[in-house]
Amino acid sequence: MPNKAKEGFGEIISKVSGAILNILLCSGIVLFLYAALAQPMKGEPEVGNFAVEYLNDGWELSGLKDGEKQIISLPASIERDALKGSTVIISRTLPENLDDGMNLLARSIMQDMVIYIDGAERVSYRTNDFVEMSEHLPSAFLEVPISSKDSGKTISIVITHKKRSAVAIEKIAYGYGGNTWYSVFRDSFATIVIATILIIFGTASIISYVLIRNRIRGRNYVFYLARILLIAGLWILGESELRQMFFGSPVVNTIFSYIFIETITAFGAMFFNSTQNYEHSKLYSVMIALIAFQSTLNLILQFAGIADLYETLIVSHILSIATLAVTAYSIIADIRNGHIRRYREIAIGMVFAISMGLFEVISFYTKPNHVFGVFLGLGLVALVFASFIQTLHDEVLVAQENVKLAEAEEIAQAASDAKGKFLASMSHEIRTPVNAIVGLGEMIDRETEEEKTKAYVADIKSASSTLLDLINDILDLSKLESGKMDIIESEYRFADMLAELYRMMKFRADDKMLDLTFEVDSELPTVVIGDTKRIRQILINLLTNAVKYTEKGYVKLSASLIGTDQITGEEGNTVNTARIRISVKDTGMGIKHEDIGRLTDKYVRVDERRNRNIEGTGLGLAITCELLNLMGSELKLESVYGKGSDFGFELVQKVKDATPLGKFDPDVKPGRKTSGRKPSFTIPEARILICDDNDMNIKVFSGLLKNMHPIIYKAASGKACLDMVEKEDPFDLIFLDHMMPEMDGIMTFERLCKMEGFDRDKTKVIILTANVISGARQQYMQTGFDDYLEKPVIPAALEAMIEKYLDPSKIVRKEDEEG
Numbered sequence: 001m002p003n004k005a006k007e008g009f010g011e012i013i014s015k016v017s018g019a020i021l022n023i024l025l026c027s028g029i030v031l032f033l034y035a036a037l038a039q040p041m042k043g044e045p046e047v048g049n050f051a052v053e054y055l056n057d058g059w060e061l062s063g064l065k066d067g068e069k070q071i072i073s074l075p076a077s078i079e080r081d082a083l084k085g086s087t088v089i090i091s092r093t094l095p096e097n098l099d100d101g102m103n104l105l106a107r108s109i110m111q112d113m114v115i116y117i118d119g120a121e122r123v124s125y126r127t128n129d130f131v132e133m134s135e136h137l138p139s140a141f142l143e144v145p146i147s148s149k150d151s152g153k154t155i156s157i158v159i160t161h162k163k164r165s166a167v168a169i170e171k172i173a174y175g176y177g178g179n180t181w182y183s184v185f186r187d188s189f190a191t192i193v194i195a196t197i198l199i200i201f202g203t204a205s206i207i208s209y210v211l212i213r214n215r216i217r218g219r220n221y222v223f224y225l226a227r228i229l230l231i232a233g234l235w236i237l238g239e240s241e242l243r244q245m246f247f248g249s250p251v252v253n254t255i256f257s258y259i260f261i262e263t264i265t266a267f268g269a270m271f272f273n274s275t276q277n278y279e280h281s282k283l284y285s286v287m288i289a290l291i292a293f294q295s296t297l298n299l300i301l302q303f304a305g306i307a308d309l310y311e312t313l314i315v316s317h318i319l320s321i322a323t324l325a326v327t328a329y330s331i332i333a334d335i336r337n338g339h340i341r342r343y344r345e346i347a348i349g350m351v352f353a354i355s356m357g358l359f360e361v362i363s364f365y366t367k368p369n370h371v372f373g374v375f376l377g378l379g380l381v382a383l384v385f386a387s388f389i390q391t392l393h394d395e396v397l398v399a400q401e402n403v404k405l406a407e408a409e410e411i412a413q414a415a416s417d418a419k420g421k422f423l424a425s426m427s428h429e430i431r432t433p434v435n436a437i438v439g440l441g442e443m444i445d446r447e448t449e450e451e452k453t454k455a456y457v458a459d460i461k462s463a464s465s466t467l468l469d470l471i472n473d474i475l476d477l478s479k480l481e482s483g484k485m486d487i488i489e490s491e492y493r494f495a496d497m498l499a500e501l502y503r504m505m506k507f508r509a510d511d512k513m514l515d516l517t518f519e520v521d522s523e524l525p526t527v528v529i530g531d532t533k534r535i536r537q538i539l540i541n542l543l544t545n546a547v548k549y550t551e552k553g554y555v556k557l558s559a560s561l562i563g564t565d566q567i568t569g570e571e572g573n574t575v576n577t578a579r580i581r582i583s584v585k586d587t588g589m590g591i592k593h594e595d596i597g598r599l600t601d602k603y604v605r606v607d608e609r610r611n612r613n614i615e616g617t618g619l620g621l622a623i624t625c626e627l628l629n630l631m632g633s634e635l636k637l638e639s640v641y642g643k644g645s646d647f648g649f650e651l652v653q654k655v656k657d658a659t660p661l662g663k664f665d666p667d668v669k670p671g672r673k674t675s676g677r678k679p680s681f682t683i684p685e686a687r688i689l690i691c692d693d694n695d696m697n698i699k700v701f702s703g704l705l706k707n708m709h710p711i712i713y714k715a716a717s718g719k720a721c722l723d724m725v726e727k728e729d730p731f732d733l734i735f736l737d738h739m740m741p742e743m744d745g746i747m748t749f750e751r752l753c754k755m756e757g758f759d760r761d762k763t764k765v766i767i768l769t770a771n772v773i774s775g776a777r778q779q780y781m782q783t784g785f786d787d788y789l790e791k792p793v794i795p796a797a798l799e800a801m802i803e804k805y806l807d808p809s810k811i812v813r814k815e816d817e818e819g
């Protein structure tokens with residue numbers, strides 16, 4: 001408990017200090033703003049002003065209609081209606097305390113301006129001095145150097161503007177050298193900061209967009225927004241009072257400013273169009289096209305000397321306002337249909353920016369000394385902020401979504417793992433007893449001469465092999481579903497594979513009096529590389545079905561070469577391939593057109609009423625299709641109901657030996673009957689150790705070996721196996737079961753290899769396994785076993801294994817005996 005109290009106290013301390021720091025931060029910001037805007041407080045020396053004086057009062061204005069003179073203060077604006085012509089003159093006396101090294105700054109707002117002191121012209125800024133800018137001069141500060149000699153003299157300023165509705169006169173400052181310029185800088189500080197923020201933000205966003213555009217999925221609006229920011233920033237800088245400091249040529253400065261202000265709403269429209277998922281694209285496209293066209297036209301008119309940019313600006317403003325109206329309209333439409341939810345934050349920012357844009361335009365026309373860009377800039381900063389919030393919001397949603405997905409995936413993975421484990425153990429559990437049934441059946445078959453017993457045994461064998469097929473199908477399907485089915489390639493003789501299939505199917509076809517033919521292209525390559533086990537499985541499925549679902553007529557397999565090609569192998573070498581088409585055609589019951597699509601669904605059997613007496617699970621075709629998919633092929637079916645079916649597919653196999661296989665003859669090697677036959681050799685000197693914890697398995701295994709007459713040793717556990725190896729003379733072959741309690745086959749093998757006196761070269765070790773789940777094969781070979789034998793053990797496979805691994809001198813062939 002005391003611990004908990006302590007924790008509580010710590011938490012309170014950190015919360016309180018966090019709050020204090022936040023309060024300090026906020027007050028710091030408030031003071032910052034105050035300091036930037038405020039004048040010195042009482043009792044403080046004027047440190048911020050650098051001694052700039054203003055000559056704002058006591059100006060005598062002449063040039064009015066009625067010829068009268070007026071005293072005015074600056075800044076001022078005089079309506080044209082009150083003027084006689086387009087010129088006004090203001091004058092007053094300069095202060096007495098002028099000093100050498102001082103200057104005076106007066107600003108021309110697009111007007112001609114000439115400054116006289118004591119009747120002599122000091123500075124002039126006239127339309128005639130510019131070639132390009134007809135009657136609208138770029139606004140600029142005029143600097144008049146003054147000295148002590150000018151004290152008390154009269155200053156007169158002549159200002160002319162032919163077109164504007166009012167003549168604007170800005171305040172006039174004087175002071176030492178740079179001080180006057182510094183005061184200008186201080187006045188435009190806010191504008192410069194806003195412009196800089198926009199330019200930096202815009203440029204950074206454009207660069208990041210270009211670098212990571214592939215990863216920001218559809219967030220194109222970032223790019224559009226970035227362009228607006230950059231344009232706005234450059235425009236505000238271009239129109240700021242300080243522009244003379246940044247840009248050497250007032251004319252070029254003016255032209256780029258016009259280009260930016262005329263086009264910015266078009267970029268805004270692009271931005272908003274993309275934010276709204278292009279749902280109001282038509283309206284925006286019209287506005288964008290108009291703006292593009294009109295801005296170009298304005299430039300042409302300016303350079304052709306027909307109308308200057310200032311005069312055509314009004315058209316741009318109208319188009320801009322129309323675009324803002326389109327945006328407003330689209331927002332209202334989206335509020336109505338609920339789509340606004342997708343971009344609520346940006347919409348709020350946009351409404352704010354639009355309002356600010358309108359203020360900017362209104363202020364431009366109503367206030368002669370309008371400061372450019374402050375409104376628009378603020379609106380855009382708000383828009384950036386809104387977009388930032390929107391992006392954060394979207395990211396949070398995406399992140400939440402991802403977490404949910406990951407959780408679901410984890411659950412699904414756990415379920416799939418559990419299923420995989422269940423299948424591995426089920427495969428072992430079921431195969432072991434079936435193994436015993438098949439093996440014992442085989443032994444009875446070999447040993448009995450009684451016809452009746454032979455008939456029973458034939459039934460037992462047939463039933464257990466059906467059971468085994470079923471288990472294999474279910475296992476295959478689950479392996480395919482979990483993506484754990486591997487395609488394992490090896491060399492095989494194409495004709496041999498077909499011949500074996502032919503012999504296998506021949507009995508069944510004969511039973512039903514069907515004509516079974518194999519039509520094999522003589523041009524097919526002799527030896528190819530592919531997964532023969534799976535190709536056989538596919539063909540057995542198709543042939544079995546054809547025989548099963550055909551009552552009379554024929555079943556025909558055709559295999560033809562349709563082309564050869566070359567691919568690049570794993571080591572970069574070129575490998576020849578053969579494209580082979582195989583089809584299985586029958587004259588059976590056929591399949592209804594409407595059933596064709598459902599055939600490959602798992603557990604689906606079509607036409608159930610008619611098929612009810614035919615055995616099947618509806619898995620065969622599903623497995624066939626999936627296997628073909630794994631090999632990059634697909635099953636094609638043509639069928640006429642009541643007439644017959646034709647199942648076909650194409651296979652690409654690597655070519656090992658391209659020699660044409662010639663005329664196909666399924667009886668070249670007469671089929672070795674696998675049942676009840678005697679092996680073709682004996683191994684009287686071979687020493688074989690069988691290790692299995694299951695008594696029945698050992699019995700079956702030694703029964704299968706019996707006719708070869710080897711010397712058999714038996715061990716019922718891994719430990720017994722090790723003891724026996726230690727005690728006895730070296731064995732030729734050890735058959736080791738994988739799944740054993742305490743010490744399993746792999747562990748036993750590892751200990752075995754470490755044993756002194758165990759000669760790994762002399763003794764071959766083969767693992768027995770019912771675990772046919774994917775990856776098992778590689779695992780066994782990697783562990784170091786010589787080979788593995790699948791359960792239930794098929795006599796022919798066992799014999800082949802013995803022939804392969806036993807020292808040939810210990811194999812006594814029947815011919816040898818006879819000879």
Ligand code: ADP
Binds near residue numbers: 545546591617619621
């Ligand atoms: P099953 O174990 O039922 O044979 P399959 O997946 O191999 O399962 O076949 C699915 C269904 O397709 C069968 O039930 C049968 O109705 C139909 N079918 C398959 N091959 C043929 C064929 N050669 N002729 C007619 N119908 C067929």
